[in-house]
Amino acid sequence: MSHPLLSFRDAVKEFPARGRGRRRGAPVRAVDGVTLDIDAGEVFGVIGYSGAGKSTLVRLANALETTTAGSVVVDGTDLTGLSEAQLRPVRAGIGMIFQQFNLLASRTVAGNVAYPLEVAGWPRADRDARVRELLDFVGIGDKADVHPARLSGGQKQRVGIARALATSPRLLLADEATSALDPETTADVLALLQRVNRELGITVVVITHEMEVVRSICHRVAVMEAGRVVELGDAYRVFSAPEHPVTRRFVASALRDVPSSAVLARLRERHPGRIVTARIDEVSGSSAQVTRVLAEHGVDGTIVFGGITELAERPYGSLTVELVGHDAAVHAALDGLRAATTVVDHGTATRPAAEGSDR
Amino acid sequence: MSPDLVPLLGQAFGETVFMVLITLAVGGVCGLALGLGLYLTRPGNLLEHRGVFAVLNVAVNVVRPIPFIIFLVALGPVTRAVVGTTIGTGAFTFAMCVMASFVFARLVEQNLVSIDPGVIEAARAMGASPLRIVRTVVVPEALSPLILGYTFLFVGVLDMSAIAGYLGAGGLGDFAIVYGYRQYDWALTALVVVIIIVVVQLVQWLGNGLARRALRR
Numbered sequence: 058m059s060h061p062l063l064s065f066r067d068a069v070k071e072f073p074a075r076g077r078g079r080r081r082g083a084p085v086r087a088v089d090g091v092t093l094d095i096d097a098g099e100v101f102g103v104i105g106y107s108g109a110g111k112s113t114l115v116r117l118a119n120a121l122e123t124t125t126a127g128s129v130v131v132d133g134t135d136l137t138g139l140s141e142a143q144l145r146p147v148r149a150g151i152g153m154i155f156q157q158f159n160l161l162a163s164r165t166v167a168g169n170v171a172y173p174l175e176v177a178g179w180p181r182a183d184r185d186a187r188v189r190e191l192l193d194f195v196g197i198g199d200k201a202d203v204h205p206a207r208l209s210g211g212q213k214q215r216v217g218i219a220r221a222l223a224t225s226p227r228l229l230l231a232d233e234a235t236s237a238l239d240p241e242t243t244a245d246v247l248a249l250l251q252r253v254n255r256e257l258g259i260t261v262v263v264i265t266h267e268m269e270v271v272r273s274i275c276h277r278v279a280v281m282e283a284g285r286v287v288e289l290g291d292a293y294r295v296f297s298a299p300e301h302p303v304t305r306r307f308v309a310s311a312l313r314d315v316p317s318s319a320v321l322a323r324l325r326e327r328h329p330g331r332i333v334t335a336r337i338d339e340v341s342g343s344s345a346q347v348t349r350v351l352a353e354h355g356v357d358g359t360i361v362f363g364g365i366t367e368l369a370e371r372p373y374g375s376l377t378v379e380l381v382g383h384d385a386a387v388h389a390a391l392d393g394l395r396a397a398t399t400v401v402d403h404g405t406a407t408r409p410a411a412e413g414s415d416r
Numbered sequence: 417m418s419p420d421l422v423p424l425l426g427q428a429f430g431e432t433v434f435m436v437l438i439t440l441a442v443g444g445v446c447g448l449a450l451g452l453g454l455y456l457t458r459p460g461n462l463l464e465h466r467g468v469f470a471v472l473n474v475a476v477n478v479v480r481p482i483p484f485i486i487f488l489v490a491l492g493p494v495t496r497a498v499v500g501t502t503i504g505t506g507a508f509t510f511a512m513c514v515m516a517s518f519v520f521a522r523l524v525e526q527n528l529v530s531i532d533p534g535v536i537e538a539a540r541a542m543g544a545s546p547l548r549i550v551r552t553v554v555v556p557e558a559l560s561p562l563i564l565g566y567t568f569l570f571v572g573v574l575d576m577s578a579i580a581g582y583l584g585a586g587g588l589g590d591f592a593i594v595y596g597y598r599q600y601d602w603a604l605t606a607l608v609v610v611i612i613i614v615v616v617q618l619v620q621w622l623g624n625g626l627a628r629r630a631l632r633r
Contacts, residue, residue: 151541
């Protein structure tokens, strides 16, 4: 197996305490012992709430911050102990895009994209050709001579991406790159990042607090809380069988498919029969299995709540169904469902089950 | 105004222009350097250095509030060591250059502090060296307010030149007092005031125009 493109080994980043004397606080451990390997060619997501340390983690990767302890290795180069001058070429070889775009207001779009090429010492003619090529790739070839202030948020991020790709990096770091954009523009920019990964073969690390971002483009994901990685793995597996509470909260935010207690109370008013919630995903079971089990036992299943969407391009969600039929048939159908997938039994309006009340 | 005062007025105008231009040139360069030094060494910035920052910060805070007329006298020994004399246009211009540098340093620093740290981080992320970042990011991004600050400095320097003039450096301030105020010639005093106002207006108009062009929005 080839070595990973980016790896963290027990990486720690501690910021000194603020204030002086008695008001001096404790030092802040933004990243607290992270070990992580990111492979060449993947889109890797780091998800967490604000303050989880994910932005600091990504800044360790291109040495905008240096580790307090542990090591960071990029493409075979150990960044530990390198001098500022030695780190500059490492940074130049890694692209980065930002939540607030961070474009130079004093330069045109073309001037912004040319900046890293100037740093790298490209001759002017080569720069111009490369800038045109990049602006065409991100779809804003007509904006070359415009100043960033005249662009929309989505266009600004396209400039940011073009600039980050200018020197053909192997790794692109996206720090909350879509958090300042509306949902539609977010989808466009995510599609562009996916193209960057697929067409140019660039490894992309996305830092986000939005489940939507991970849901639509990430192959693997690390969930961070308080400077630590609390869950790590294949995006589909992590989110279809979340183990850590933080992961569960993200999953719940992505798809409001599981009825809350208030929703359940209203469902019971409208539907007197047995109400059950069945998970629909590749790990638990498919909706076809649910339909088949109900048909086998002669039970009518009325879909009363839920939804199925895609996670990492695979089906994911849950359906809440009112089961109508003879008691024995309903019991048998319920057992059949439990064999096929993960089921939460909410009971009936007259005899509610406690099982589902923890959600 | 009697006709034989006209060449004297012309000479006074020339002296003021000389003092102001030299001071603006020297004070502009030194003030920009000092201001960049303050900005860059400030804790959390590109060349963070507590010691250098503290020294620069204290120096600016000590020099700037001293009334110029006192500073001019107090700087005497230094002026003598550098210029060789403490009187005449050259000596006074030296003192003006020193004061202008410290005044402009603070103006520069205050304008640079408003630069979005994100664009500097972006430039660092692209592998740019601190010197390159100063040249291609810090100064260009803050160019518009820097021009306005420099225009503001011009008015301050003109003010200083009048005080220096009164103490013996010549120039418009000296002319207004010697031939206007002391001769009870209010019309002549008013004429000098009008000349100064017109010059300040022209420079301010020029500064505003350049600042607007630099903004490019």
